[in-house]
Amino acid sequence: MEYGRLGKDMAADAAELEALCLYTGWSSAQIAEATEREDTLYLAATEGGVLCAVASTVFSLYEGMVENVAVHPNHRRRGIAERLMAYIEAEAVRRGVERLCLEVASRNSGAIALYEKAGYKAAGLRKGFYARQRDDAVVMVKELV
Numbered sequence: 001m002e003y004g005r006l007g008k009d010m011a012a013d014a015a016e017l018e019a020l021c022l023y024t025g026w027s028s029a030q031i032a033e034a035t036e037r038e039d040t041l042y043l044a045a046t047e048g049g050v051l052c053a054v055a056s057t058v059f060s061l062y063e064g065m066v067e068n069v070a071v072h073p074n075h076r077r078r079g080i081a082e083r084l085m086a087y088i089e090a091e092a093v094r095r096g097v098e099r100l101c102l103e104v105a106s107r108n109s110g111a112i113a114l115y116e117k118a119g120y121k122a123a124g125l126r127k128g129f130y131a132r133q134r135d136d137a138v139v140m141v142k143e144l145v
Contacts, residue, residue, distance in 0.1 A: 001045055001046070001047050001052065001078075001080060001083075002045070002046050002047070003043065003044070003045050003083060003084065003087055004043070004044060005035070005041070005042065005043060005044070006031070006035055006042045006043060006044040006054060007035065007044075008032050008035045008036065010044060010051055011028045011029075011031040011032035011035065012028045013051045014026075014028075014031045014042070014044070014051060014054045015027055015028040015030075015031055017051055017053075017054055017070050017072055018031075018054065018068060018070050020070075020072065020073075021070035021071065021072070021073070022068060022070050023105075023130060023132045023133050024068070024130070024132075025068065025070065026056070026067075026068065031056075034056060039058055039059050039060060040056065040057070040058050040059070041056065041057045041059070041088065041091050042054065042055075042056045043055045043056070043084050043087055043088070045071075045075075045080050045083070045084060047075070051072075052071065052072050052074075052075040052080060053069075053070060053071040053072065053075060053080045053081065053084060054068065054069075054070050054084075055068065055069045055070075055081070055084040055085070055087075055088060056068045057088050057091070057092070057100070059092070059095055059097060062096065062097055062098040062099070063097060063098065063099050063100070063101060064088070064092045064095075064097045064099070064100045064101070065100075065101050065102065066085075066088060066100060066101070066102035067102075069081055069084060069085070069111070081114055082114065082117070082118065085114070085115075085118045086118070088100065089118070089142070089144070092144060093144060097144060098143065098144055098145045099141055099142060099143050099144055099145075100120070100141070100142045100144065101123075101139065101140070101141050101142075102115065102120065102139075102140050103126065103129065103137040103138070103139055103140075104137065104138050104140060105130050105133055105135045105136075105137065105138075106125070106135055106136040106137065106138050107133075107135050112138065112140075115140050116140075118142065119142050120140040120141060120142045121140060121141055121142070122138050122139070122140055123139045123140060123141040124138075124139040125137070125138055125139065126139060
């Protein structure tokens with residue numbers, strides 16, 4: 001498995017992967033733009049040139065917001081998301097970020113377990129945040145300093 005920044009040329013594949021895995025995935029155009037922004041880290045995990053997972057984070061001053069993490073169902077349970085989260089954290093530290101935040105559906109126990117294992121703590125609840133899923137969002141935070 002290879003990890004690194006997603007190239008603009010893979011934006012359509014990333015959008016397709018997010019649509020498969022997420023209710024709130026980004027469009028191909030949004031992803032293509034994100035790959036060129038200084039404030040955004042859009043990561044890819046590939047194997048044999050095939051996109052297996054993506055993760056995106058937007059940084060602003062001393063905070064980073066993990067926007068999306070998606071692993072293709074055929075590649076789950078292999079530690080890929082864990083490695084992407086570690087990559088995000090390393091980049092956040094490099095940028096001088098003090099905390100990382102994210103929102104996750106309250107019924108997504110697998111993702112919540114992943115984030116807790118990475119050191120994130122529940123910091124709040126947004127009732128009805130995910131309208132399509134009819135679910136609340138758990139706000140999670142990881143302090144880096």
